[in-house]
Amino acid sequence: MLDVDTGVDDACALLLAALHPGLDLRAVSCVGGNAPLVDVVRNTLTVLGLVGRRDVPVGVGAARPLLEDPVDARHVHGSDGMADLGLPVPLLEPDPRLAVELLRDTVAAAADAGTPLTLVPLAPMTNIALFARLYPAVFARIGRIVFMGGGANVSNATAAAEFNVFHDPEAAAIVLDACAVHGVAATMYGLDVFYDPLVTDEHVARLREIDSAAAQLGAALVSFHHRRFASGGATIGDAGAVAMLVCPDAVRTERLPVRVELTGSFTRGRTIVDRRDWTGDLAHDPHGLAPAQVDVALEINGPWIADVWLRTVGGEDW
Ligand code: RIB
Ligand code: CA
Numbered sequence: 001m002l003d004v005d006t007g008v009d010d011a012c013a014l015l016l017a018a019l020h021p022g023l024d025l026r027a028v029s030c031v032g033g034n035a036p037l038v039d040v041v042r043n044t045l046t047v048l049g050l051v052g053r054r055d056v057p058v059g060v061g062a063a064r065p066l067l068e069d070p071v072d073a074r075h076v077h078g079s080d081g082m083a084d085l086g087l088p089v090p091l092l093e094p095d096p097r098l099a100v101e102l103l104r105d106t107v108a109a110a111a112d113a114g115t116p117l118t119l120v121p122l123a124p125m126t127n128i129a130l131f132a133r134l135y136p137a138v139f140a141r142i143g144r145i146v147f148m149g150g151g152a153n154v155s156n157a158t159a160a161a162e163f164n165v166f167h168d169p170e171a172a173a174i175v176l177d178a179c180a181v182h183g184v185a186a187t188m189y190g191l192d193v194f195y196d197p198l199v200t201d202e203h204v205a206r207l208r209e210i211d212s213a214a215a216q217l218g219a220a221l222v223s224f225h226h227r228r229f230a231s232g233g234a235t236i237g238d239a240g241a242v243a244m245l246v247c248p249d250a251v252r253t254e255r256l257p258v259r260v261e262l263t264g265s266f267t268r269g270r271t272i273v274d275r276r277d278w279t280g281d282l283a284h285d286p287h288g289l290a291p292a293q294v295d296v297a298l299e300i301n302g303p304w305i306a307d308v309w310l311r312t313v314g315g316e317d318w
Contacts, residue, residue, distance in 0.1 A: 001026050001106050002242070003061070003099070005033025005123035005164075006043035007077045008221050009237025012309065013122055014044065015214055016239050018053040020312045022246045026117065027106045029059040029099035033123040033167055034073045035081025037063040043082040045090035050213045054092055061099030061127035065168035073163060076228070083224035085217075103131040104138050116143025118245060121175075122238040124164050125149065129171035132178035140182035145175070148241040150258070150271030151191035152296055161269030162191050165260060169269040173260040180291035187295040188258065189241035190271065193251060196302030197240045198233035201226060203310055210317045218313035236309050240300070243308040250308075252299040257290035 002017055002025070004010040017025045028048070030040045041060055048056050064070040078084040095102055103119075110117035119142050121128050128147075132139045149164040149172060157166035165172045179186040199222045207219035225234035236243075244251045257274040261267045273296055276282060278289055311318050 001028065001103070001117055001119050003029045003031060003119070003121040003123055003125070003127050004040065004044055005031050005035065006040050006047065007034030007073070007081055008083050008225060009235070009239060010034065010122050011043060011047050011082055011221055012218065012236045012239035013242045014047045015051060015218055015313050016242045016309050018048060018051050018056065019214055020246055023242070025053065025056050026110065027057045027059065027102050029061050029102055029127050031061045031099070031123045031127045032063045032070055033164065034077045036072060037061070039081040041094055042090065043080070045092040045094065046082070046087050047217070049090045049092045050087070050217055057095035057102055058092070059097055059099035059102030060094050062130065065124055065126055066129065066170045068168060071167065078224065083221050085220050099127045100131045100134055103127065104135045107138050107142055110143070111141035116141060118143055119145045120241060121145065121147040121149070122241060124167035125171040125175045126168045129174035132174055136178070136182065139178055140184065142184045144185040144187065145179060146187040146189060146241055146245065148189045148194065148238050150188050152271070152273035152275070152298060154191035155270070156191060157269065158266070160261070160264070160267040162271070165271055166269035169260050169262050173262060176258060176260060176292035176294070180293070185295070186292065187253060187297065188271070189244060189297050193297045193300035194237060194240060195235045196300045197236050197243070197305035197309070198302060199236055199306055199310065200233045206318070207310070207314055210314050212315055214313045214315065236306060239309050240305050243305045244297070247304060247308055250301040250304040251297045253295040253297050255293050256296045258292050258294040258296065259290045
């Protein structure tokens with residue numbers, strides 16, 4: 001299950017999750033982030049409808065962060081949040097359940113079936129935090145959370161913080177705390193690896209020759225970022241977090257203590273990844289060991305991850 005703020009790279013992630021034969025996309029929940037919630041929901045339904053995944057329920061979640069005022073990233077993703085492609089309004093409707101109810105039901109059903117769910121937040125974690133607070137016993141039944149957010153050594157929203165965590169720092173802190181309390185495994189796909197899986201102009205040209213909705217949408221999404229950033233290559237962003245589910249060996253992680261800074265004037269929203277040796281003498285540290293032990297992605301085989309996306313979106317003709 002994905003939690004998204006569809007956005008260009010969330011759309012790339014949705015294409016991969018919806019189409020890869022090794023993945024079973026159960027549901028998607030939406031949150032305000034890259035764009036206002038109404039655009040996020042429309043964009044998400046548009047992508048799923050275009051690739052024939054009307055079976056995937058889409059839940060409407062929080063329109064804004066728990067405390068922060070909402071800001072968006074339409075300067076990055078276009079005024080409609082998804083590359084301003086002028087696509088027709090989707091015929092699909094969102095699920096009648098709220099995002100937290102869809103999260104509850106999807107996590108519970110997977111756990112009941114003996115296959116605990118992998119939850120993939122690719123946005124500010126407001127919905128996930130609300131889910132943890134409203135349904136803690138169900139949250140505890142999640143198999144693993146693989147979230148796109150934060151960074152050990154890299155930031156984008158500010159000099160210290162990554163957009164998803166900066167947008168709702170309290171939510172990120174609540175989710176990490178809930179993972180620690182309930183023993184839910186967590187992987188952080190942060191900015192240290194986020195920018196490495198690149199799709200080039202040449203890749204886009206090949207996708208454009210493939211007569212499928214997925215290939216044409218994928219090409220349009222990536223080429224939007226090529227034009228927006230005047231570059232010959234663009235990251236598939238969030239899609240990398242989904243790709244690592246099918247090729248985990250393409251990403252090197254270390255299990256490290258992680259906290260979220262909530263109070264710093266210039267550091268609010270920073271993910272503090274503690275790389276010190278805790279087998280040594282750190283008893284002097286008044287903060288102590290962070291409760292959340294997270295598998296932090298530190299290195300990635302970018303071409304491998306990008307190839308997973310290209311082969312899935314390009315289909316047999318790739
Ligand atoms: O910082 C990158 C993240 O912020 C991505 O998830 C992108 O879609 C935006 O949500
Ligand atoms: Ca996103």
